[in-house]
Amino acid sequence: MAFKGTKRVNHQAVEQADTRAGGVEAVDRALSILGCFTEHDEGLSLAEISSRTGLYKSTILRLTESLVRSGYIVRMADKRFAVGHTPMILASFYRRRFKIEAFVRPLLLSLVEQAGESASFFRKEGNDGICLFRADCRHLIRDQIREGDVLSLDGHAAGQVLARFSTAKPRTRTALMAKIPFISLGKGDSETAAMAVPVFSGSEGLIGALAVSGPLTRFTPEKLVSIRPLLLGFGERLSISLASKQYAQARS
Template sequence: MRQDETESDTKNNGVDAVDRALSLLACYGEEDRGLSLAELARRSGFYKSTILRLAASLERFGYLIRGEDGLYRLGPTLWRLGSAYRRHFDLDGLIRPELKNLVEKTGESASLYIREGDSRVCLYRENSPKAVRHHLVEGQRLPLNSGASGRVLRAHGGGDAAGDENIRANGHAISLGERDPDVAAVAVPLFGGNGELIGALAVSGLIYRFDETRRAEALHLLKASVERLQLLLGNDM
């Protein structure tokens, strides 16, 4: 059964229409430069007529752009909002040098993840310069229940799942092939000046070379990075 306008928008004060519009934007993945009307219909489950109406509103406010080739692309409003979202954290000038330092010293990729509901988002990323590496892009959304950084965010966000108490006590988490069988990672929590959890700082690499010794070295470097960052964040509060 296709999801469509089977209920009146006025029934829920227009929320249904907003939900459908946001669902349309959620159809886009990291690799999608543009989607056709047919592909949007397939991914969303909406009728093409519904998509055309929603897309017209999204185009009007800059959330979508329809090219001459007929493909719908994400619009500049999303970039502007994403930039504003990141400026809200005011961490760019502090985090990026630390990520670069971690990459230079470990040879692997370094990231800062934040929690959004039941997911984690890669807010800042410095990928390893190695040709074969664990590669992600900033803004990518991943599960909260797998991976070292996800488990750190869950544990320090009030989680009570198995292992959360140990993560809080140890001050870090290690994952070996949890989300991706080829990837190992180590992550530590980053707290702000008033003690609130900002995110999880992590180093990740291919499991065959990011062995126990290298993970221990990365953990030492991560803790040093957190100490420097928390001193700066405390001074800025």
């Protein structure tokens, strides 16, 4: 999530709150340093990190020594800090855990080519949806979703798919299949539209949500009609690749 604003932070209140929150406060503070970087930051100064996290500069300097040694961040020649290589390695481990990248990425590229809009694959983690894989369309103006972004389950169409299918019993699931794809117009983000379908695995059941999304202004009724059969077809193809016959069973 992009950092917004430059309001004054009460450092003492932040650090006192850390001591009351439970867990290991040094770890929480180190993670807050990592979490303050955005995709637009080539590097952050000590003052910028302090402003974003609410931590004292002395605390940040102490914690960054460990983060630099372990490769989570790097110290640049101009004394600013940037994200290091270790988070990228961990991200690759996370994606590899699901063993579906070889199936999903080519399909996303093909879906983008045919639909003319960006496509994403989301996985449910706890009470959130996580974007595991993403393929951007060629339009200069598009919705800004990145791999690793967290999605609310009550707005975006993909979030609705994950929320409703993850708890559905067999009979309810059959009824839900008759309602797909789910559509969100200006929900979660007032300027974004999305259409999503479930993806199933033969061994796990619901494994994720496949979505096409873009600016609300481009998702006209005609566009929604044209994307619908494409998305349903790609959702079924991916599910079949993962040894699931859920789409065929829903039609029978």
